[in-house]
Amino acid sequence: MEAMSPRTEPRCRTLSIHVVTWNVASAAPPPDLSDLLQLNNLNLNLDIYVIGLQELNCGIMSLLSDTAFEDPWSSYFMDVLSPLSFVKVSSVRMQGLLLLIFAKYQHLPFIQVLSTKSTPTGLFGYWGNKGGVNIFLKLYGYYVSIINCHLPPHMANNDQRLEHFDRILEMQNFETQDTPNILDHDLILWFGDMNFRIEDFGLHFVRESIKNQRYSDLWEKDQLSIAKRHDPLLREFQEGSLLFPPTYKFDKNSNNYDTSEKKRKPAWTDRILWRLKRQSQTDFQTPTLSAPFALFLRSYVSHMVYTISDHKPVTCTFDLELKPLVSAPLITLLPEGPCTMESDLLISYCLAADFLSSPWDWIGLYKVYIDISDIPETEDQFLLFYYSNNLHSVVGISKPFKIQPFSFLGEDPLDEAQPQI
Numbered sequence: 001m002e003a004m005s006p007r008t009e010p011r012c013r014t015l016s017i018h019v020v021t022w023n024v025a026s027a028a029p030p031p032d033l034s035d036l037l038q039l040n041n042l043n044l045n046l047d048i049y050v051i052g053l054q055e056l057n058c059g060i061m062s063l064l065s066d067t068a069f070e071d072p073w074s075s076y077f078m079d080v081l082s083p084l085s086f087v088k089v090s091s092v093r094m095q096g097l098l099l100l101i102f103a104k105y106q107h108l109p110f111i112q113v114l115s116t117k118s119t120p121t122g123l124f125g126y127w128g129n130k131g132g133v134n135i136f137l138k139l140y141g142y143y144v145s146i147i148n149c150h151l152p153p154h155m156a157n158n159d160q161r162l163e164h165f166d167r168i169l170e171m172q173n174f175e176t177q178d179t180p181n182i183l184d185h186d187l188i189l190w191f192g193d194m195n196f197r198i199e200d201f202g203l204h205f206v207r208e209s210i211k212n213q214r215y216s217d218l219w220e221k222d223q224l225s226i227a228k229r230h231d232p233l234l235r236e237f238q239e240g241s242l243l244f245p246p247t248y249k250f251d252k253n254s255n256n257y258d259t260s261e262k263k264r265k266p267a268w269t270d271r272i273l274w275r276l277k278r279q280s281q282t283d284f285q286t287p288t289l290s291a292p293f294a295l296f297l298r299s300y301v302s303h304m305v306y307t308i309s310d311h312k313p314v315t316c317t318f319d320l321e322l323k324p325l326v327s328a329p330l331i332t333l334l335p336e337g338p339c340t341m342e343s344d345l346l347i348s349y350c351l352a353a354d355f356l357s358s359p360w361d362w363i364g365l366y367k368v369y370i371d372i373s374d375i376p377e378t379e380d381q382f383l384l385f386y387y388s389n390n391l392h393s394v395v396g397i398s399k400p401f402k403i404q405p406f407s408f409l410g411e412d413p414l415d416e417a418q419p420q421i
Helices: 060-068 072-084 105-110 155-170 203-211 223-230
Strands: 013-023 048-054 086-094 097-104 111-120 131-139 142-150 187-193 270-276 293-302 314-322 331-336 346-351 362-367 381-388 393-397
Touching: 013 187, 013 270, 048 072, 048 142, 048 187, 072 086, 072 097, 086 105, 086 111, 086 131, 097 105, 097 131, 097 142, 105 111, 105 393, 111 393, 131 155, 142 155, 155 223, 187 314, 270 293, 270 314, 331 381, 331 393
Parallel strands: 013 048, 142 187
Antiparallel strands: 013 314, 048 097, 086 097, 111 131, 131 142, 187 270, 293 314, 331 346, 362 381, 381 393
16 A cells, blocks of 8 residues: 555645534424525535534434434435535434534545534433534544534523533543543534523613614623633633624514513524634634644524524534645555446455454445536446444545446447456
8 A cells, every 4th residue: 555655745625614503493394405505605615514403303203203214304414415425424313402414425534433422411410302412533633523512591591501511511521542531622613502691681672783783782791702701611612703693582484583472582592613722712714824723714694594493593614724634545446447237346445554454344336426417418427435344434435437338338248258256
């Protein structure tokens, strides 16, 4: 392998990551999520989707169905993103909390899922209606933790919210020797329905400020902003400016804030935070070529077009600039000879010197989904994936190739040689 691949200094690369958080209030997916996923934004070339949902339908019949089959939201995202060359890397669910990660298939050999974890903080600290779910992975050699959470509601429960935040953080311990604690990880993405409210200001003042788009008038009384001013650890978690209307609480199927008897005060309950081990607090909006691992915020917005829930979804788009610590896949795959429908497929593959194979490893053949409107009509294209049982990850992918009908080669299938196995 070393003879085939001479060592070269890895070049810096930029990964575009789109993060979604949405309390869906037990609703089914709406017909169109193009705006949420930014599918029509021609200026974006996304590499990774990170999707966190709260309050999925977790009734008994729904949970039984989701155990046997993919839940409706996961199936929806799979159906939408698969034709765009995205593959589901990992998922974890705890009752109404769901966390999904999708990545373009070419990144899969450089993503290793190390663990998934659920931390319940609900009734007596054991019930999973509140708490957090985590996916811990290596991305091009860097350690990344992703947390989707749902914290306690109501204005008066702010101390309890902060206590649950700390408890979720404390429970994220890992078996890796070099990064046993989550604060040792290069990047933490933490988001969800955090349920922080706006203190002191009355309902009329808050609604008038929103109506006139004077959101900055409300920032100083936002409970999360207040907590960050007093808690040094919480202050390490960064957030973009809240330049969108508070995302809770709305009448369902409308853009009207709560008109029920309770008339709950609007609040930014749905938030996206991040913490970088190597980046200062002030340079997340200024790209630099000197940092080996840096995150830059491109957008932080809510999506008012969706009305199925009493919450509006919130998304963040980041550019992650990194100098890969791993630049070559552990496995190199190559189909041998012309590939036809009538003959068996012979595959050559090379293993890196430090790769530990297993009898339970396998190689899969997958069709490449492409937008047929962009290319002339032709044969289907395929990929070979090498899955490592020890690493629980895809560690090698071939280049796309075609499998052609035998007649395409101008040969008589009756005269073909015995296929090689």
